[in-house]
Amino acid sequence: MNIQFQSIHFTADDKLKNYITSKIEKLLKFNDNILDAKVIMKLENSGQIKDKIVEVIIRIPKETFISVEDSKTFEASCDQAVDSLKRQIKRHKEKLVSRKRSN
Structure with missing residues (x-):
């Protein structure tokens, strides 16, 4: 699986990229047909608090x-x-199984 990273308003270090990669690769347990993933990380400055999106x-x-x-x-x-994403993938898989059963 190919994972693309994009960081906005900061530079992501390898430790963060490795952490995210390991988490996303765990999604393969639920669907091994994942083609690729794109991760966009944003540092948003909203007043006093900096939100990480x-x-x-x-x-x-x-x-x-x-x-x-x-x-x-x-x-x-x-x-x-x-x-x-795990919930979305599981729900999608359940829909596919129920469609096959009804046919």
């Missing part, structure tokens, strides 16, 4: 899943985004 876009054949989460750390945002 992580947007993850996962592509599988005929489908795209997107999750955008924000938190105080990139790691927490990534964890939330991956959990959301």
Whole structure:
């Protein structure tokens, strides 16, 4: 699986990229047809607090899943985004199984 990284308003270090890569690769357990992933990390300055936003876009054949989460750390945002994608992938798989059963 190919993972692209884009960081806006900062430079992401290898430690953060490795952390996100390991989390995204765990999604292969739920669907091994994942073609690629794009991770966009943004540092948003909203008043006193700097929010860390992580947007993850996962592509599988005929489908795209997107999750955008924000938190105080990139790691927490990534964890939330991956959990959301996990639910989306499971739901998609359940729909496919139920369609096959009804046919």
